[in-house]
Structure formats: structure tokens, C-alpha cells
Amino acid sequence: MNAPRAPGVTTSAAVRATGLVKRYGELAAVDGLDLEIAPGEFFGLLGPNGSGKTTTLHMLATLLRPSAGAASVAGFDIAASPVQVRASIGLVFQESALDRSLTVAQNLRFAGLLHDLAPRVIEARSRELLELFDLSERRDQPVGALSGGMRRALDIVRGVLHQPRCLLLDEPTIGLDLPNRRRIWRFIERLRARTGMTVLLTTHYLEEADGCDRVVFIRKGRLVESGAPRSLVAQLGRHILEVEGVDLDALVAALEPKLGPALREGDVAHFRYADEDLAFLAALQTQVGSRAQAWRVRRPNLNDVFLWVAAGKRVA
Amino acid sequence: MVLRPIYAVLERELLRMVRQRTRLVAAMVRPLIWLLVIGGGFAAIAGGDYKSFLVPGVLGMTMLFGAMLAALGTVYDKESGVMRMMLVAPLPRAWMVIAKLIAAAVAAATQALLLLVLLALLGYVGRGAEWGLLGAAIAATSLACAGIGMLTASFSRTLENFAGIMNFVIFPVFFLSGSLYPVRELPPVLYWAATLNPYTYGVDLLKHALLRGGAGADFSVPFDLAVLAAATVASAAVASLRFSRESAYEPMIHVPAGRAR
Numbered sequence: 010m011n012a013p014r015a016p017g018v019t020t021s022a023a024v025r026a027t028g029l030v031k032r033y034g035e036l037a038a039v040d041g042l043d044l045e046i047a048p049g050e051f052f053g054l055l056g057p058n059g060s061g062k063t064t065t066l067h068m069l070a071t072l073l074r075p076s077a078g079a080a081s082v083a084g085f086d087i088a089a090s091p092v093q094v095r096a097s098i099g100l101v102f103q104e105s106a107l108d109r110s111l112t113v114a115q116n117l118r119f120a121g122l123l124h125d126l127a128p129r130v131i132e133a134r135s136r137e138l139l140e141l142f143d144l145s146e147r148r149d150q151p152v153g154a155l156s157g158g159m160r161r162a163l164d165i166v167r168g169v170l171h172q173p174r175c176l177l178l179d180e181p182t183i184g185l186d187l188p189n190r191r192r193i194w195r196f197i198e199r200l201r202a203r204t205g206m207t208v209l210l211t212t213h214y215l216e217e218a219d220g221c222d223r224v225v226f227i228r229k230g231r232l233v234e235s236g237a238p239r240s241l242v243a244q245l246g247r248h249i250l251e252v253e254g255v256d257l258d259a260l261v262a263a264l265e266p267k268l269g270p271a272l273r274e275g276d277v278a279h280f281r282y283a284d285e286d287l288a289f290l291a292a293l294q295t296q297v298g299s300r301a302q303a304w305r306v307r308r309p310n311l312n313d314v315f316l317w318v319a320a321g322k323r324v325a
Numbered sequence: 326m327v328l329r330p331i332y333a334v335l336e337r338e339l340l341r342m343v344r345q346r347t348r349l350v351a352a353m354v355r356p357l358i359w360l361l362v363i364g365g366g367f368a369a370i371a372g373g374d375y376k377s378f379l380v381p382g383v384l385g386m387t388m389l390f391g392a393m394l395a396a397l398g399t400v401y402d403k404e405s406g407v408m409r410m411m412l413v414a415p416l417p418r419a420w421m422v423i424a425k426l427i428a429a430a431v432a433a434a435t436q437a438l439l440l441l442v443l444l445a446l447l448g449y450v451g452r453g454a455e456w457g458l459l460g461a462a463i464a465a466t467s468l469a470c471a472g473i474g475m476l477t478a479s480f481s482r483t484l485e486n487f488a489g490i491m492n493f494v495i496f497p498v499f500f501l502s503g504s505l506y507p508v509r510e511l512p513p514v515l516y517w518a519a520t521l522n523p524y525t526y527g528v529d530l531l532k533h534a535l536l537r538g539g540a541g542a543d544f545s546v547p548f549d550l551a552v553l554a555a556a557t558v559a560s561a562a563v564a565s566l567r568f569s570r571e572s573a574y575e576p577m578i579h580v581p582a583g584r585a586r
Contacts, residue, residue, distance in 0.1 A: 070413060072412055072413075092415050092416060092417060093415070095413055095414065095415040096415035098413075100413045102406070102409050104406055104409075105406050106406045106407065106409035106410045106413075107406065107407070107410070108337070108405065108407045108410075109405065110341070110344065111337070111340065115337075115340065118333075118336075119333050119336075119337055119410065120410055122329045122330060122332060122333030122336070123329075123330045123333050123334075123410060123411065123414035124330075124414060124415060125326060125329045125330065125415070125416075126329070127329075167410070
């Protein structure tokens with residue numbers, strides 16, 4: 010899908026943002042964000058609700074004007090060439106962008122014509138994509154009759170009908186149950202395998218971002234950590250120890266000299282443990298005895314990375 | 326580049342019009358009630374051929390309501406999310422306004438043509454009509470009404486405003502025109518209001534086309550056409566400007582943290 014370089018193309022990155030800022034009055038929703046995403050990369054923009062993920066995506070999609078900073082998508086500057094940017098991206102919003110009163114096929118026809126596709130092309134690609142997304146049988150049903158999971162899948166079909174070079178997905182699995190979330194991820198995988206398109210997604214279900222090539226964590230509009238999920242998790246340690254106790258403060262005070270700083274989350278204290286050998290932890294548990302009401306050792310995941318990052322602690 | 330997107334918006338509008346049959350039936354029944362009931366009643370007081378005088382007015386009414394409802398569908402599009410599909414389309418935003426305007430005008434003109442057939446069958450239109458001028462009048466009036474509709478839509482954020490729009494836009498535009506009475510016989514304040522109302526010139530044009538020798542018309546044909554064209558262009562320009570500002574759709578796509586949806 011290497012489109013010829015147009016004049017004004019400045020970069021080979023699929024997405025590049027430098028010092029991106031979006032202010033709403035006093036509030037900076039995005040506060041000096043730098044991003045660089047390579048073509049074909051599967052990239053996750055992670056962070057809690059209200060951290061500026063959606064605002065970032067909407068700026069990249071030319072729906073919002075940045076207050077400061079610059080960005081380019083597929084080589085086109087978002088401020089100077091918004092129409093070319095929109096032609097090279099597919100955007101799937103958090104909320105549905107479909108007409109519930111029209112059928113599946115009519116919605117895709119509408120979206121395709123808006124992208125200046127010939128009816129013949131829309132027809133052929135719709136058939137192929139509906140097949141890929143297990144929606145072939147729903148072609149002539151009104152969108153209002155589809156389940157939430159099917160509607161989300163159709164929204165993605167709608168977003169890739171014009172074969173964008175870069176797909177922006179805003180919380181693609183929000184509000185869906187687990188089986189449907191898994192289905193959506195399977196569809197995205199199939200799509201990437203088929204087209205090799207760059208995918209930039211936001212999510213706050215961090216465990217879902219494990220399949221990303223690279224993720225960045227943002228908080229209050231700022232980048233706080235970035236890297237491959239596996240290496241971020243590995244940097245955190247081999248194990249996470251979760252401890253609960255009646256006098257948690259005393260327990261933490263007793264354990265910190267041996268395990269390093271704890272992360273308190275409600276009634277639970279988290280410790281990082283770098284060693285593969287658990288003998289030391291077992292010995293420690295015996296020492297602590299009944300002062301610990303719960304003592305769990307498990308593998309870390311991206312959620313842990315985020316918790317440590319959010320607590321302002323360096324992961325590396 | 327822009328033809329297919331414009332066609333997409335038009336096709337969707339016509340699909341919706343055909344699907345919403347009650348709206349279409351209402352668009353036919355409303356003017357007929359005015360013509361037969363109100364026209365019949367007033368003919369008893371005013372005497373003369375009041376019903377014939379009313380024919381251009383009710384034909385205009387179909388276009389005014391048809392175009393306004395279609396253009397205000399833009400507000401529904403904002404709320405339902407379809408606007409999102411249009412916002413990510415790769416063409417300058419102004420074209421979306423123009424596409425919606427054209428679609429609303431075509432929907433309105435289609436309804437006017439349907440009503441025209443009914444009126445002809447009932448014997449209210451026929452001899453004395455200037456068909457070429459009538460075609461131009463329907464086109465120009467539909468476009469101007471769609472322009473007023475897009476302008477209104479660009480200022481309304483939610484469908485809750487709908488009753489307000491009905492009361493403060495559609496009804497005044499209809500009543501402060503020559504639809505029900507000759508403009509020149511109105512008291513001065515109402516007269517000036519009517520001359521400032523672009524829709525007045527659409528009804529006037531319809532009178533030229535439908536009433537023998539343009540009986541009851543207040544202005545000349547070229548003047549009517551010029552005012553309607555100017556009104557269409559001006560409202561399209563203002564609506565495009567409004568829609569190009571991100572504040573026009575930002576509330577729909579960006580919900581600041583902490584605010585309830």
C-alpha cells in the first residue's frame with residue numbers, strides 16, 4: 010500500500026507529533042505530546058479516562074485544531090493538508106458513526122461514496138470486509154437491529170473501506186462484553202495481517218494492549234512511559250507480590266527494607282520482585298506469618314506498569 | 326472529487342424521505358388542509374377567488390417545511406453520530422454544508438412536484454400556469470428554503486430546540502410572506518418584515534407562475550430570482566463558516582472530562 014509520495018511530504022513516519030498541545034481554557038487536555046509511529050506499526054496510546062487520548066486522536070484526524078505543536082499523518086501536515094490527512098486515515102470513534110435507520114449495505118455505500126469510491130468498488134470491498142468481520146449475513150439488515158458488538162465491527166469496516174494507510178481506533182472495545190472484545194481484537198489482527206496498515210489505538214483496558222508493537226502511557230496529556238509491552242513489563246520485574254494485612258502500614262514498613270518501595274492501592278500493597286527464584290519470598294512469608302492476611306505472588310502485566318507509572322515511579 | 330459525496334448525501338436524504346412515509350403524507354395533507362379548510366373558510370368572509378390565491382402559498386409551504394425539516398436533519402445527524410461519518414470524509418467541510426443544502430432542496434422540490442400533481446388532479450392548477458417559470462420558481466424557492474434551513478441548523482445544537490425553531494423560524498417565515506395575503510396590503514411594520522423575508526420572493530415567483538398574468542404578485546420576476554439567489558448564497562456562506570469552526574461539532578465529538586453525557 011505504498012502510495013506515491015505527494016509534494017509536501019516531509020517524513021516517512023506514519024504518524025509524527027511534536028509538542029502537540031490542546032487547551033480548553035485553563036485545562037490542557039493534551040500538554041506537549043511527542044509521538045513517532047512507524048508505517049505498519051501496531052501502536053497503543055494508553056491512559057486513564059480523561060488523560061487526553063481521544064483529544065490526541067481527534068487532533069491527528071483533523072477534527073480538532075491543536076493549540077500548539079505540529080503533527081503529520083501519512084506524511085501530510087494536519088494543519089496544512091487536512092483533506093489529504095482525512096483521505097489517508099480511517100477513524101473509528103468511541104461512539105458509533107452509523108445511521109441506525111439504514112441497512113448495513115446502505116451505510117457502507119454512504120461511507121464509500123463520501124470517500125469518492127465508485128459503487129462497484131464499494132460493493133466488492135464491502136463483500137470482502139463483511140466476510141472478514143463475520144457480518145455477511147447482516148448485509149441487508151438495518152444497523153439498529155445489530156448487537157453492540159456487530160455495530161462496533163461494522164464501524165471498523167466503515168473505517169477501512171477506503172483502504173486507509175493508517176487506522177485510528179478510539180477505544181474499539183469500550184462497552185462490549187468479553188467475548189465481543191476478543192472478537193474485535195481478532196478482527197483487527199486479521200485486518201493487519203491482510204493489509205499491513207498502521208494501527209493506532211487508544212484503550213484503558215491495558216491488558217488488551219499486550220499485542221501492540223509499542224505502547225505509550227499518557228497521563229494528564231503528557232507522555233509518561235513508552236516501549237514494547239513485553240519489555241516494559243519485564244523492566245518492572247519477574248513477579249509482583251500483593252500483600253494485605255490488618256496493620257498494612259507496619260507490614261509495609263517491615264517489608265520495604267527487604268523488597269524495595271511498595272505501591273499502595275487501597276488495602277493492598279504491591280511490591281516488585283526481580284528474582285525468578287521464589288524461595289526468598291517464601292521465607293519472608295513465614296517471617297511475616299499471620300500479620301499478612303493475603304499474600305499473592307503473580308506475573309506482572311501492563312496494568313502493573315501503568316499503576317507504577319501513574320504513581321510517578323520509574324519503571325526501569 | 327466532490328460529486329460522489331454530494332450524491333451520497335442526496336441519496337440518503339431521498340431514502341429517508343421515502344422511508345418516513347408519515348412525513349411525506351403530512352407534507353401533502355398540511356397544504357391541502359390550508360387550501361381546502363382555511364381557504365374555504367376565508368373565501369366565505371373575503372369572497373372572491375381566495376382559494377386560487379392561496380395555491381402558490383400552499384405550494385411554497387410544502388417547500389418551506391420540506392426543506393427546513395430536511396436541513397434540520399443535520400442537527401439529528403449531529404446527535405445520532407452520522408455527522409461523524411461526514412466529518413471524516415476527505416473534502417473541505419464547506420462541501421458538506423453545500424451537499425446537505427442541495428439534498429434538502431431536492432427533497433423539498435420533489436414534495437412540491439408531488440403536491441403539484443395532486444393540485445392539478447383537484448383542478449387547482451392547470452390553465453394559465455407558466456410551466457417553465459414554475460420550474461424555475463420551485464428550484465429557486467427550494468434552494469432558498471434549504472439555505473434558511475442550513476443556517477438555522479448551523480445555530481442549533483440539539484433537537485430540543487426544535488419546537489423553538491418551529492415557532493420562531495418556520496411560522497414567522499411562513500406568516501410574514503405573501504402566502505396568505507398580498508404583501509402590499511399589509512400594515513407598514515408587517516410589510517417591512519415581509520420584504521426582508523427571502524421566502525416572500527419565492528411565493529411571489531410562484532404567484533407569477535401559477536396565477537393568470539401574475540395576479541396578486543408584488544414584485545417583478547427578475548427581482549424575485551435575484552433575491553432568492555442572493556439569500557441562498559449568503560445563507561450557504563454563513564452556514565459553511567459556522568460548520569467550519571470546530572465549535573460547531575466539538576460538543577459532539579469531545580466530551581470534556583467530568584461532564585455527564
